[in-house]
Amino acid sequence: MSIRRIMTLAGRIVRQFARDRRTMALLFLAPLLVMTLLNFVLNSSSSSATLDIVPGSDALSSTLAQTLHDRLSGQHGMAARIVTADKADGDLKNGDADAALIFPPDFAGQVRAGSATLTLRLEGSDPNVAKQIQNIVTLLTSGLGQSAPGIAGGTAPRVAVSATYLYGGPQFTATDALAPLFIGLFSFFFVFLLTSVAFLRERSQGTIERLLVSPLNRTELVMGYVVGFTLFALLQSLVILLYVVGVLQVHFKGNLGLLFLVTSLLTIGGVNMGIFVSAFARNELQVIQFIPLLLVPQVLLGGLFFPVKTLPVVLYQLANIMPLTYANFALKDVMIKGFGIGDIWPDLAFLAGFAVLMVLGAAFSLRQDRV
Numbered sequence: 001m002s003i004r005r006i007m008t009l010a011g012r013i014v015r016q017f018a019r020d021r022r023t024m025a026l027l028f029l030a031p032l033l034v035m036t037l038l039n040f041v042l043n044s045s046s047s048s049a050t051l052d053i054v055p056g057s058d059a060l061s062s063t064l065a066q067t068l069h070d071r072l073s074g075q076h077g078m079a080a081r082i083v084t085a086d087k088a089d090g091d092l093k094n095g096d097a098d099a100a101l102i103f104p105p106d107f108a109g110q111v112r113a114g115s116a117t118l119t120l121r122l123e124g125s126d127p128n129v130a131k132q133i134q135n136i137v138t139l140l141t142s143g144l145g146q147s148a149p150g151i152a153g154g155t156a157p158r159v160a161v162s163a164t165y166l167y168g169g170p171q172f173t174a175t176d177a178l179a180p181l182f183i184g185l186f187s188f189f190f191v192f193l194l195t196s197v198a199f200l201r202e203r204s205q206g207t208i209e210r211l212l213v214s215p216l217n218r219t220e221l222v223m224g225y226v227v228g229f230t231l232f233a234l235l236q237s238l239v240i241l242l243y244v245v246g247v248l249q250v251h252f253k254g255n256l257g258l259l260f261l262v263t264s265l266l267t268i269g270g271v272n273m274g275i276f277v278s279a280f281a282r283n284e285l286q287v288i289q290f291i292p293l294l295l296v297p298q299v300l301l302g303g304l305f306f307p308v309k310t311l312p313v314v315l316y317q318l319a320n321i322m323p324l325t326y327a328n329f330a331l332k333d334v335m336i337k338g339f340g341i342g343d344i345w346p347d348l349a350f351l352a353g354f355a356v357l358m359v360l361g362a363a364f365s366l367r368q369d370r371v
């Protein structure tokens with residue numbers, strides 16, 4: 001064994017990597033970018049649940065609502081606030097609150113009768129959060145009657161909680177909540193990766209160069225590649241969607257065709273982004289280097305691990321220009337909330353705009369003589 005020959009070979013590899021700026025960026029800059037994003041997200045985002053408390057019209061319910069507010073504020077990982085019924089209803093529909101605890105209008109009368117029932121209206125799109133809130137509220141309200149002594153012959157009234165769901169339901173699980181997000185992620189990630197690598201091979205093997213001297217004009221060349229890759233990607237998205245719904249038996253409320261429309265727009269954007277990005281790579285390794293720059297930030301900021309609304313302001317604004325964020329919103333709204341096309345049209349419009357932009361980018365890259 002020759003140390004000199006080993007070191008000579010090692011030196012050649014080091015020089016080869018050192019001359020490849022993209023590889024150097026992958027090794028040193030990309031991990032720093034991902035770690036910086038994680039640092040901001042983990043240290044700045046808020047993971048507490050929000051509970052709206054709606055008192056009744058009587059003084060007793062107002063007093064007990066304030067008592068609950070004081071007990072919950074800053075504890076149990078929850079944020080509590082006292083609001084009106086209309087405000088609570090709007091907060092739940094807009095996603096600004098995770099639940100609303102509503103005192104009945106005749107709360108004082110129910111207390112005098114010895115038993116009162118509060119309504120806990122859960123937003124329900126995240127089953128884990130809904131279960132957490134239900135457990136905490138049930139625990140705290142179980143002793144709420146002690147705050148109203150001297151009623152009903154000196155016996156503390158029993159205060160119960162009746163839970164209802166705005167979206168989802170008690171049958172929805174964590175898998176049901178995450179399934180829409182993973183559908184979007186897999187449809188986007190694998191399509192981008194496979195398209196960029198496959199198209200890079202078309203470039204590196206001289207296929208495009210040969211097609212350029214064939215009877216095909218450049219427009220036909222562009223449309224042929226775009227349609228071919230897109231059809232394959234759409235089939236993949238359909239298989240993923242049908243497997244999740246039909247085999248894994250994930251609960252969903254919305255229209256299956258609308259779900260496919262969302263994934264189709266995301267897939268078209270991903271396919272053409274892969275074609276566009278492949279123009280800036282010379283080998284498969286350089287294609288992989290785009291993943292930490294283009295895909296990882298979308299995974300971290302798109303709502304898969306952390307709710308978008310809890311992100312710091314800068315990262316929140318960044319998330320709002322990422323296609324995966326809008327796909328996640330739309331898929332979750334359709335599958336869990338049962339929304340229709342009239343409710344998610346802004347998300348569809350953004351995804352359609354992204355798809356058109358990437359089609360133009362792919363067409364531009366194909367029209368350049370890079371081979």
